Amino acid sequence: MPSFFVAEFLGHPAWMWAAFLTLIGVLLTLDLAVFHRKSHVVGLRESLTTWLGYVSIAVMFGAWVWFSIGPEAGMDFATGYLLETTLAMDNIFVIATIMAYFAVPREYQHKVLFWGIIGVIVLRGVMITAGAAMVHHFEWILLIFAAFLVYTGVKMIRGGDDDAPIEHNPILNFLRKRMRVTTGVHGPNFFVREPDPKTGKMALAATPLFVALVMVEIADVIFAVDSVPAIFSITTDPFIVYTSNLFAILGLRTLFFALSAMINRFEYLKYALSLVLIYIGAKVLVVQLTPIEHVPAALSLGVTVLLLAGGVVASLFKPRTERPGAPAKQTLSQTL
Numbered sequence: 606m607p608s609f610f611v612a613e614f615l616g617h618p619a620w621m622w623a624a625f626l627t628l629i630g631v632l633l634t635l636d637l638a639v640f641h642r643k644s645h646v647v648g649l650r651e652s653l654t655t656w657l658g659y660v661s662i663a664v665m666f667g668a669w670v671w672f673s674i675g676p677e678a679g680m681d682f683a684t685g686y687l688l689e690t691t692l693a694m695d696n697i698f699v700i701a702t703i704m705a706y707f708a709v710p711r712e713y714q715h716k717v718l719f720w721g722i723i724g725v726i727v728l729r730g731v732m733i734t735a736g737a738a739m740v741h742h743f744e745w746i747l748l749i750f751a752a753f754l755v756y757t758g759v760k761m762i763r764g765g766d767d768d769a770p771i772e773h774n775p776i777l778n779f780l781r782k783r784m785r786v787t788t789g790v791h792g793p794n795f796f797v798r799e800p801d802p803k804t805g806k807m808a809l810a811a812t813p814l815f816v817a818l819v820m821v822e823i824a825d826v827i828f829a830v831d832s833v834p835a836i837f838s839i840t841t842d843p844f845i846v847y848t849s850n851l852f853a854i855l856g857l858r859t860l861f862f863a864l865s866a867m868i869n870r871f872e873y874l875k876y877a878l879s880l881v882l883i884y885i886g887a888k889v890l891v892v893q894l895t896p897i898e899h900v901p902a903a904l905s906l907g908v909t910v911l912l913l914a915g916g917v918v919a920s921l922f923k924p925r926t927e928r929p930g931a932p933a934k935q936t937l938s939q940t941l
Contacts (some may be wrong), residue, residue: 617674617844625666625848629726632662632855637719644793647862658858663852670845681840685849686908688839688885691878692832693857698860703820707813711862713793718820718858724822725854731782732826732833733847746820748893753834754886761879781821785810825854835882839905872923877916881909902929 612619640655663686671679704714780786787810791797795815801808836846888900 616842629851641715644712647715651899652860652862656856659856660857663734678845680906681845682849684839684909685845686853687909688835688881689832689850689853690857693854697861703817707817709814710790714813716793716816717821718861720818721821722858725730725825728826729829729850730847732829733843736833738836751838751886751889754838754882758879758882761875786816787812790814802941811841838885869918871920873919874916877912880912881896884908
């Protein structure tokens with residue numbers, strides 16, 4: 606094996622990183638070139654089946670982590686995967702709002718989500734690498750992460766949604782002022798050439814699909830501000846952080862078409878998640894500020910599972926008071 610493959614990169618041999626990225630590349634290639642070679646509406650059955658496939662791969666990868674790196678790393682991967690999956694569910698609200706606002710036809714929504722994943726792979730890698738470097742050189746920054754998580758959890762419990770409509774979003778207005786955007790969708794294209802209204806000459810213009818993609822990427826970055834500190838509070842191993850993040854996001858993107866219709870049913874899930882964030886933040890504060898040096902990964906995983914399961918069960922048993930088909934209350938401006 607070439608020496609650069611066995612050389613250490615961010616705490617693990619380079620071949621581990623290369624193998625993981627190769628696996629992700631194969632999955633994305635199959636997704637685009639085989640299963641979605643032609644644009645089509647993704648139905649509930651296809652969405653759930655694909656998601657179960659990604660979950661199965663994530664479970665097998667977690668088992669490999671358990672036996673190759675160690676049981677604690679395996680439990681940290683599982684905890685991080687569950688936490689990121691739950692945190693990213695909020696992102697489904699925002700993505701659904703973006704798709705509806707730009708009138709992205711259902712048969713082209715998968716393309717926007719697919720290329721959004723490519724951006725996530727790069728941007729999450731940059732953020733996690735930077736976070737790992739900061740934690741390595743300035744361990745006290747974990748206290749800031751922990752305090753931020755407790756603050757976020759308390760804020761989620763207290764609520765305080767902003768109901769400003771998406772068209773007032775400053776980022777969207779910024780893009781519109783600096784880009785030529787077509788008035789309608791042009792098939793699956795992100796860019797097209799059309800006559801300039803002023804000169805009459807053919808000019809390159811972005812379609813609503815591209816603007817939707819940009820907005821989805823920005824939403825991903827902003828949601829990462831919550832999720833990256835959260836998982837660094839579970840483990841500071843960049844490999845576990847990155848792999849659990851990507852597997853969770855890949856799974857949720859495939860589940861988007863099912864979740865966007867069902868997510869309002871789980872009303873108490875955000876309260877359960879807020880308690881998870883408070884627990885994780887408090888755990889880090891205890892370890893950093895008291896003689897307690899370590900909280901078992903099994904305990905963190907058990908608390909996470911129990912709280913999230915409790916939120917789901919409570920939501921399922923709550924009588925539905927909303928009218929059927931009511932749209933999600935969350936708006937893009939709440940996040941951006």
